[in-house]
Amino acid sequence: xxxxxxxxxxxxxxxxxxxxxxxxxxxxxxxxxxxxxxxxxxxxxxxxxxxxxxxxxxxxxxxxxxxxxxxxxxxxxxxxxxxxxxxxxxxxxxxxxxxxxxxxxxxxxxxxxxxxxxxxxxxxxxxxxxxxxxxxxxxxxxxxxxxxxxxxxxxxxxxxxxxxxxxxxxxxxxxxxxxxxxxxxxxxxxxxxxxxxxxxxxxxxxxxxxxxxxxxxxxxxxxxxxxxxxxxxxxxxxxxxxxxxxxxxxxxxxxxxxxxxxxxxxxxx
Numbered sequence: 001x002x003x004x005x006x007x008x009x010x011x012x013x014x015x016x017x018x019x020x021x022x023x024x025x026x027x028x029x030x031x032x033x034x035x036x037x038x039x040x041x042x043x044x045x046x047x048x049x050x051x052x053x054x055x056x057x058x059x060x061x062x063x064x065x066x067x068x069x070x071x072x073x074x075x076x077x078x079x080x081x082x083x084x085x086x087x088x089x090x091x092x093x094x095x096x097x098x099x100x101x102x103x104x105x106x107x108x109x110x111x112x113x114x115x116x117x118x119x120x121x122x123x124x125x126x127x128x129x130x131x132x133x134x135x136x137x138x139x140x141x142x143x144x145x146x147x148x149x150x151x152x153x154x155x156x157x158x159x160x161x162x163x164x165x166x167x168x169x170x171x172x173x174x175x176x177x178x179x180x181x182x183x184x185x186x187x188x189x190x191x192x193x194x195x196x197x198x199x200x201x202x203x204x205x206x207x208x209x210x211x212x213x214x215x216x217x218x219x220x221x222x223x224x225x226x227x228x229x230x231x232x233x234x235x236x237x238x239x240x241x242x243x244x245x246x247x248x249x250x251x252x253x254x255x256x257x258x259x260x261x262x263x264x265x266x267x268x269x
Contacts, residue, residue, distance in 0.1 A: 035216025036236035039080035073216035074179030134178030144180030144193035181215035
């Protein structure tokens, strides 16, 4: 898979993104993957989480090709996101993270009813491609699960994912996105999916061969493959471990799959 970087200088806004939806299905397009904005979390001596997210908005407006939507990979803090939505240059497709309480998830579903349709996982299509939004994060728990009492509904997501992936042949590309990634080696890991959930996901990926998977949660770059299928663990746009810079991913479709580059929006600390 080609992971070459794209550089660019042109701007984009909501109107431009809407027009891009009308382009022919076969054309290349771009989107962004933004992880862990932690909008309520402010670090002393730094910009607030809200101000850092506005930097993401500003950077998006400079990108070429102009992105058409945003995947928002959890730990959102939707009560702050709600007041920022009018400023967003792109349509947003979010998933919940382990920082989202029951009340937060209710608000997130209400803010994006066309996506969630009163449950915490969903899918949408864009230009002939399928995007599957996973909910693999229970409230507070840093270990990921597909079934737990803080996910709505608490059971049944695995069967739903299998049904979505069974339609793989109907789409050019299939992209999965969620909050907590699997451990690359399927080892016990207190910051990744539980081992049984991870083994199940690995097997689904091996059988159905989606184009790519995107996750957040780790607050560091964590790119690896599952049997040749790329997994992109994205840095946070608020703070990261080991002083890795903050920012987001710009993703551009290619004949081979996806090209991903990191767009830095600030230093860390």
